């Protein structure tokens with residue numbers, strides 16, 4: 001059985017004081033019977049690492065640069081985030097793809113760098129509203145996935161997570177319905193199964209896009225949804241904690 005993972009992507013939000021109260025507010029509600037992952041801005045990694053020490057809460061980075069070191073001003077490598085306790089990194093979040101023009105190939109390089117360092121990449125995939133309306137959701141996602149499969153092969157997905165995040169649902173308050181989300185998750189699992197059935201059966205697939213305490217339970221009840229990647233609602237300790245508690249019974 002696949003464990004349920006609830007991940008909070010804080011994006012470019014937070015302050016020293018805010019991070020202290022958010023993490024302590026979340027920890028007060030635990031321990032949780034599901035995997036919990038916090039993904040703060042790079043500058044707060046050390047602070048969060050200290051706050052979660054001794055708990056089962058995991059730490060992740062919002063992005064990484066695939067180059068190992070050197071003349072990359074502003075870049076942050078996998079080995080750097082590893083030093084601060086990160087076991088996970090988001091790769092290919094739609095905000096990186098749109099605001100920073102990241103290509104499928106660059107995303108695949110980041111994924112590969114994580115795998116080589118023993119870190120779990122969370123590969124974000126998803127279609128825009130126009131792509132959904134053009135009925136090309138599966139095709140778009142197959143392309144995003146194919147770029148990574150071509151770079152690292154399906155075996156790398158034994159230690160990876162995929163987050164299906166429809167672009168039209170991120171930060172809009174308009175989540176995919178459980179039926180819509182399940183259909184795409186099932187399609188992603190079938191894409192992996194075409195390469196390797198055992199790996200497809202074990203890869204955790206998260207849903208992301210306006211998840212909140214009202215819609216989380218029904219989404220997490222879907223057979224191919226193994227957790228959630230949460231933006232806005234992860235910035236409120238009570239809301240995030242409530243979703244983590246709902247995840248305890250899921251899966």
Ligand code: PEP
Pocket residue numbers: 009165169170171172173208209210211229230231232233
């Ligand atoms: C996200 O940024 O990954 C996300 C899903 O955001 P939100 O939950 O705010 O839609």
